[in-house]
Amino acid sequence: MSRLGNLGARLYRGEVGYDFIGKRKIWYGISILITITAMVSLVVPGLNMGIEFKGGAVFTTSKTSVSVAQAQEAAERASGHDAIVQKLGNGTLRIQVSELDTQEANQVEKELAEDFKVDAETINAELVGPSWGKEIANKAWTGLGVFMILVVIYLAIAFEWRMAVAALVALIHDITITVGVYALVGFEVTPGTVIGLLTILGYSLYDTVVVFDSLKEGSKDITKQTRWTYSDVANRSINSTLVRSINTTVVALLPVAGLLFIGGGVLGAGMLNDISLSLFVGLAAGAYSSIFIATPLVADLKEREPQMKALKKRVLAKRAAAAAKGESAQDGTEGSDEDFGGVPGDAAPAGAVVGQRGRGRGRPSGRRR
Incomplete structure (x- = not known):
């Protein structure tokens, strides 16, 4: 194991x-x-x-050699707003610009096509409303x-x-x-x-x-x-x-x-x-x-x-009495305690052996006979 x-x-x-x-x-x-x-x-x-909550436009380009920094600069210059640019795994760019209406989005699309020196039809524009x-x-x-x-x-x-x-x-x-x-x-x-x-x-x-x-x-x-x-x-x-x-x-x-x-x-x-x-x-x-x-x-x-306050009081009193006698409170053999089964107490130090798990009536002890 x-x-x-x-x-x-x-x-x-x-x-x-x-x-x-x-x-x-x-x-x-x-x-x-x-x-x-x-x-x-x-x-x-x-x-x-995101623009899904603020409204704006998302422009997706075809595969291009334009860098993210260049695309961001071009988009912000064309729109007058902050732009978020992501380079996707297939070499395309995803450009997000918030707070654009339809007319402004069309104008930005044309300017991006000119800056990237590509056909405007290769740039896909999606307009998202804040509603x-x-x-x-x-x-x-x-x-x-x-x-x-x-x-x-x-x-x-x-x-x-x-x-x-x-x-x-x-x-x-x-x-x-x-x-x-x-x-x-x-x-x-x-x-x-x-x-x-x-x-x-x-x-x-x-x-x-x-x-x-x-x-x-x-x-x-x-x-x-x-x-x-x-x-x-x-x-x-x-x-x-x-x-x-x-x-x-x-x-x-x-x-x-x-x-x-x-x-x-x-x-x-x-x-x-x-x-x-x-x-x-x-x-x-x-x-x-x-x-x-x-x-x-x-x-x-x-x-x-x-009930739990009373139980805690009884448990602490029993542990105090056992400590005074130099015994462990977990070594008791009362019938009800054995039925309940052993549980590590808060008083036990971390990582210490705190006692074996209790065995209820009718359950085998695990010892060889």
């Missing part, structure tokens, strides 16, 4: 563990700082909206709102309302970071960007739901024992699914990275840039939020309940 696979098995069995929940204030602080940075970037410098972009934006906001409502309803039914709230906070966190990165790097916001943002919503929830499912199973009958608090169980749930989350995220990021750095950077495919950047940032942010935001937030909300 590989080292990573062996580590994953030990994490799942509860033999080792990292205290994610105990350090949640650090993760909250990091996320708040990143979110504030993303929100500031939305104001300064702001999003670079189309507004319609796309409105539909995107509607789709986002409907998705959020359905997610909250489903998670509240399948799990509980605290998990639904935590998942919603994580989704908002992921979207804010993704849009903020777009503003920072200056990528143009196009319909492809909107598609990418809507796509990452499902990916962002994937790891979160996996951890929540493990947490739901691990916290059954939790109040019937005195060895583990709810935060302990939440910590175990993160650790037991950690390697799986890392593996699935890396596997998903590799092809998206190929689209972003090879398809967009090398081949110069503009639409691939728009979709792949939002997917890349969204996938990474989703994996982060499921571990460092959603589950710790559930633990915070859950431990405000009177």
Whole structure:
């Protein structure tokens, strides 16, 4: 078995563990700082909206030897507006100029043909009105709102309302970071960007739901024992699914990275840039939020309940009594504790052996007889 696979098995069995929940204030602080940075970037410098949202014209040339700099200079001189020029993989140029009407677009097309010394018919011009972009934006906001409502309803039914709230906070966190990165790097916001943002919503929830499912199973009958608090169980749930989350995220990021750095950077495919950047940032942010935001937030909300407060008080009292006797609180053999099963506690140091996984009644111990 590989080292990573062996580590994953030990994490799942509860033999080792990292205290994610105990350090949640650090993760909250990091996320708040990143979110504030993303929100500031939305104001300064702001999003670079494409012509689909501002209106304008797109000119596509045939294969040409004209450089990007030369084409940009010619387009800005002919239109009097800023131009965005992209060299496509087949040697053609894509020139975008915002805020042009039909008459102005025709004039720019003629001047570009003269500057490039080609026939005007070889330049394809498409005029885009700003109303189309507004319609796309409105539909995107509607789709986002409907998705959020359905997610909250489903998670509240399948799990509980605290998990639904935590998942919603994580989704908002992921979207804010993704849009903020777009503003920072200056990528143009196009319909492809909107598609990418809507796509990452499902990916962002994937790891979160996996951890929540493990947490739901691990916290059954939790109040019937005195060895583990709810935060302990939440910590175990993160650790037991950690390697799986890392593996699935890396596997998903590799092809998206190929689209972003090879398809967009090398081949110069503009639409691939728009979709792949939002997917890349969204996938990474989703994996982060499921571990460092959603589950710790559930633990915070859950431990405000009177039952969980009482349980935590009993667990800490038992650990204090065991410590006074020089024993480990995890060495207890009460029937209810054994039924519940061992879970790494918050008090365990990172990477330390924190005890074997408990065995319930009727389950084999694994020893040879």
